[in-house]
Each structure stands twice: as C-alpha cells, then as structure tokens.
Amino acid sequence: MMEPASTYEGTPCRKCGRTTRYVATGKCVPCRTATVRRVHKNKRATDPEWVERERQRGREWWSQHGAERNLRRLTDAKREAEARYFRDRYANDEDFKERARSRHRKRRALKKGASAERYTRDQAYAQTAGRCTRCGKLVSKDTDWHIDHRVPLALGGSDVLTNVGPSHPDCNLRGGATLAKTQESLFAL
Ligand SMILES: [Zn+2]
Numbered sequence: 001m002m003e004p005a006s007t008y009e010g011t012p013c014r015k016c017g018r019t020t021r022y023v024a025t026g027k028c029v030p031c032r033t034a035t036v037r038r039v040h041k042n043k044r045a046t047d048p049e050w051v052e053r054e055r056q057r058g059r060e061w062w063s064q065h066g067a068e069r070n071l072r073r074l075t076d077a078k079r080e081a082e083a084r085y086f087r088d089r090y091a092n093d094e095d096f097k098e099r100a101r102s103r104h105r106k107r108r109a110l111k112k113g114a115s116a117e118r119y120t121r122d123q124a125y126a127q128t129a130g131r132c133t134r135c136g137k138l139v140s141k142d143t144d145w146h147i148d149h150r151v152p153l154a155l156g157g158s159d160v161l162t163n164v165g166p167s168h169p170d171c172n173l174r175g176g177a178t179l180a181k182t183q184e185s186l187f188a189l
C-alpha cells in the first residue's frame with residue numbers, strides 16, 4: 001500500500017503505532033485493510049452463507065453504482081492519458097516551454113500592476129547585444145540562459161522588451177530581486 005504523503009499529529013494507530021494520516025477505527029488504513037482481508041479469508045473458508053450474502057450484496061452494489069464507477073474509471077484513465085500526452089509532447093519542446101515561461105512572467109508583472117508585452121528570446125538577447133545584464137560578459141546562446149529584468153518583476157518591473165536582457169543562470173539567480181544597475185550601459189536604450 002502506498003504511504004499517504006501527509007502525516008498528522010494525532011492518535012497513533014493502536015496496532016502498529018504509526019501516525020500516518022487516515023486512521024480508521026483506531027487503526028491506520030494499512031492495518032485496518034489487513035484485518036478485513038484476514039477476516040474475509042476466514043469467512044470464505046468457513047461460512048458459505050456469508051459468501052453467498054456478500055456475493056448478492058456485491059451484485060446489488062454494481063447494479064446501482066456500476067455505471068458510475070466505470071465512468072469514473074474511464075475519465076481517470078482519460079485524464080491520465082492526456083497528462084502523459086502533454087508531458088511527452090512538451091518534454092523537449094523549447095518553444096512550448098518558453099511560451100509557458102512567458103505567460104508566467106506576464107502574470108507576475110500584471111499582478112503587481114506593471115505592464116507586459118510579447119517579445120521573443122532573441123529580442124531579449126539583442127537588448128544588450130548578448131551581454132549578461134549582471135556581469136557584462138557575453139552570454140552564449142548555445143548554453144542555458146535566463147531572461148533577466150532590469151527592474152525585477154518582484155519590485156514592480158514590467159515584462160516589456162526595454163526591461164529585459166540575457167543573463168547567465170548563476171548571475172540571474174544570485175541577483176535575486178535586485179536592480180541590475182551595474183550594467184545599465186549595456187542596454188540599447
Ligand atoms: Zn497500523
């Protein structure tokens with residue numbers, strides 16, 4: 001059984017003592033499931049009437065809820081297939097990833113009341129003729145590089161071409177939400 005991700009500070013399972021979430025009737029779910037399995041196994045071996053009653057109960061349940069259950073299984077499978085499709089399709093699609101990053105930047109800017117416009121990575125790169133906004137050295141297009149904001153989005157900067165330039169990932173992350181003021185001269189404007 002899969003361990004639930006979250007834990008809680010509560011009554012420990014009275015059987016095994018674990019404090020994992022979802023304690024039912026004093027026992028954690030794995031312990032509870034084990035007990036039910038053991039009881040059922042015993043019943044199946046010794047009580048044919050019980051077996052018949054359970055079978056009947058099962059039939060009734062399926063006639064009432066079967067369609068719903070099957071539908072849910074189907075939609076779960078469909079949702080999973082879709083998620084897998086997108087994961088596979090876009091795992092190596094740089095254009096898609098950049099569009100996603102661009103939407104993310106735009107949202108951040110608009111949230112702070114700043115403005116946003118569409119621009120390409122190439123345009124951002126050209127803003128400083130390929131010089132890192134932080135250290136001023138040339139950024140190679142062949143390696144990973146970040147779009148940096150002169151006035152950071154976190155400080156209310158806009159996601160517009162005149163506010164962006166390329167940066168080394170390390171330089172960009174080190175800079176955090178600080179102004180790229182040392183390299184102002186690099187910018188085209
Ligand atoms: Zn337990």
Ligand SMILES: [Zn+2]
Binds near residue numbers: 133134135136168171
């Ligand atoms: Zn740099």
